[in-house]
Amino acid sequence: MKKVLVVTYYWPPAGGPGVQRVLKFCKYFSAFGWEPIVLTVQNGEYPSIDSTLLSESKMLKVYKSNTIEPFTLYKKIFNKKSVSTFALDHSSKGKMEGMAQWIRINCFIPDARKGWIPFAVRLGKKIMAREKCDLLFSSGPPHSLHFIAKKLKEKFNVPWVADFRDPWTDLFHLDGHKRLKTAQNLDKKKEESILSSADIITTVSSSLYDLFKQKREELRVEIITNGYDEDDYTDVSKTNGIHNKILISYIGGMAKSQIPYSFFKALKSITSRGFDAILRFSGNVHQDVSTEINNLSLQKQIEYEGYVNHKTAIRNMVNSDFLLLVIPNTSNNRGIITGKIFEYLRSKTTIICIGPADCDAAKIIHDTRSGFIFDYDDSNGISELIMSPKPVTSVDFHKYSRKSLADQLCSIFSELTP
Numbered sequence: 001m002k003k004v005l006v007v008t009y010y011w012p013p014a015g016g017p018g019v020q021r022v023l024k025f026c027k028y029f030s031a032f033g034w035e036p037i038v039l040t041v042q043n044g045e046y047p048s049i050d051s052t053l054l055s056e057s058k059m060l061k062v063y064k065s066n067t068i069e070p071f072t073l074y075k076k077i078f079n080k081k082s083v084s085t086f087a088l089d090h091s092s093k094g095k096m097e098g099m100a101q102w103i104r105i106n107c108f109i110p111d112a113r114k115g116w117i118p119f120a121v122r123l124g125k126k127i128m129a130r131e132k133c134d135l136l137f138s139s140g141p142p143h144s145l146h147f148i149a150k151k152l153k154e155k156f157n158v159p160w161v162a163d164f165r166d167p168w169t170d171l172f173h174l175d176g177h178k179r180l181k182t183a184q185n186l187d188k189k190k191e192e193s194i195l196s197s198a199d200i201i202t203t204v205s206s207s208l209y210d211l212f213k214q215k216r217e218e219l220r221v222e223i224i225t226n227g228y229d230e231d232d233y234t235d236v237s238k239t240n241g242i243h244n245k246i247l248i249s250y251i252g253g254m255a256k257s258q259i260p261y262s263f264f265k266a267l268k269s270i271t272s273r274g275f276d277a278i279l280r281f282s283g284n285v286h287q288d289v290s291t292e293i294n295n296l297s298l299q300k301q302i303e304y305e306g307y308v309n310h311k312t313a314i315r316n317m318v319n320s321d322f323l324l325l326v327i328p329n330t331s332n333n334r335g336i337i338t339g340k341i342f343e344y345l346r347s348k349t350t351i352i353c354i355g356p357a358d359c360d361a362a363k364i365i366h367d368t369r370s371g372f373i374f375d376y377d378d379s380n381g382i383s384e385l386i387m388s389p390k391p392v393t394s395v396d397f398h399k400y401s402r403k404s405l406a407d408q409l410c411s412i413f414s415e416l417t418p
Contacts, residue, residue: 015050028406068115113142159416162198207335266382317347327355
């Protein structure tokens with residue numbers, strides 16, 4: 001069996017969407033002739049913790065290296081328990097926190113996880129010599145970790161697949177922030193060095209495929225979407241009428257750019273017409289979400305669960321009447337799919353998607369007949385759907401199973417190592 005060294009920052013006990021893609025790939029690699037050897041960080045700064053995922057990684061060979069984390073200092077200064085994945089959202093902040101944010105985007109290029117690079121490279125060289133890995137696979141963000149794989153490729157002359165779950169210099173979180181021109185240029189130079197060095201780039205959507213091809217026309221880019229793991233749905237069954245109300249669930253973090261103003265208006269409208277509906281948040285949300293809810297006096301129609309583990313999130317998806325999906329209302333947003341959409345599909349619960357009609361997520365929902373897409377200001381359309389639900393058939397989603405996607409990726413690995 002051939003071996004692949006997998007370089008990833010997010011690994012159990014890390015929770016959230018960042019860990020799922022690589023963890024599930026590694027779970028199924030061996031079924032297609034590849035043994036994963038994982039290189040990750042010791043005591044990383046994760047926005048959320050999900051210890052239930054540890055059971056999925058316990059049979060894998062995992063190496064962990066030290067790191068220097070500026071986020072540790074950041075948390076102490078601002079008395080934070082964790083660092084939000086949407087910490088760069090526009091919101092009112094004090095001068096000190098605003099300065100810390102400015103430093104983050106102008107001084108830590110490409111990102112604040114770069115302190116891991118020297119430690120990981122040192123350990124990675126030992127792993128490569130000991131394990132005789134045939135190929136490198138790095139998955140970002142954080143995109144700084146691609147430099148670990150780049151240095152190991154240069155040292156050991158093995159093929160390298162660089163995986164991009166999100167854009168790099170075009171990341172929507174950076175829109176509108178005061179970033180120095182020198183920082184922008186340096187970041188673009190670093191991105192170019194990775195794109196020109198990797199043998200193959202993999203990414204999660206057709207829009208991101210187009211984005212990377214525009215940067216380098218000769219670039220070999222392959223689309224390997226995110227997906228769902230059928231095993232996650234074992235022993236999860238739908239319990240009808242669990243709330244005796246219309247239950248709409250939003251799973252995962254909500255950034256400021258995702259605040260569903262039209263949905264809140266729709267919820268206000270249907271409530272005034274006598275419909276008993278609840279919106280449940282299973283995840284951390286931006287502070288302005290509660291402000292908007294208070295402005296519309298919707299407190300009684302909202303439930304906040306906070307962050308929940310992955311198994312609970314799946315159960316919540318299955319036992320809802322609708323699932324809310326919001327594509328960030330920013331530029332460069334058409335390629336944003338979110339990892340949760342595929343688990344939404346498998347849950348077979350009607351999806352209410354708010355976003356551009358031509359975005360990649362809308363196409364997936366349309367092709368699988370799993371829900372409905374609404375523009376950012378279409379509160380009337382959302383109201384009508386909730387009051388008069390339309391059935392969905394949820395077809396052709398099996399191609400998004402994690403096992404099938406791991407098979408696709410392993411085919412690329414085998415092509416590079418004949």
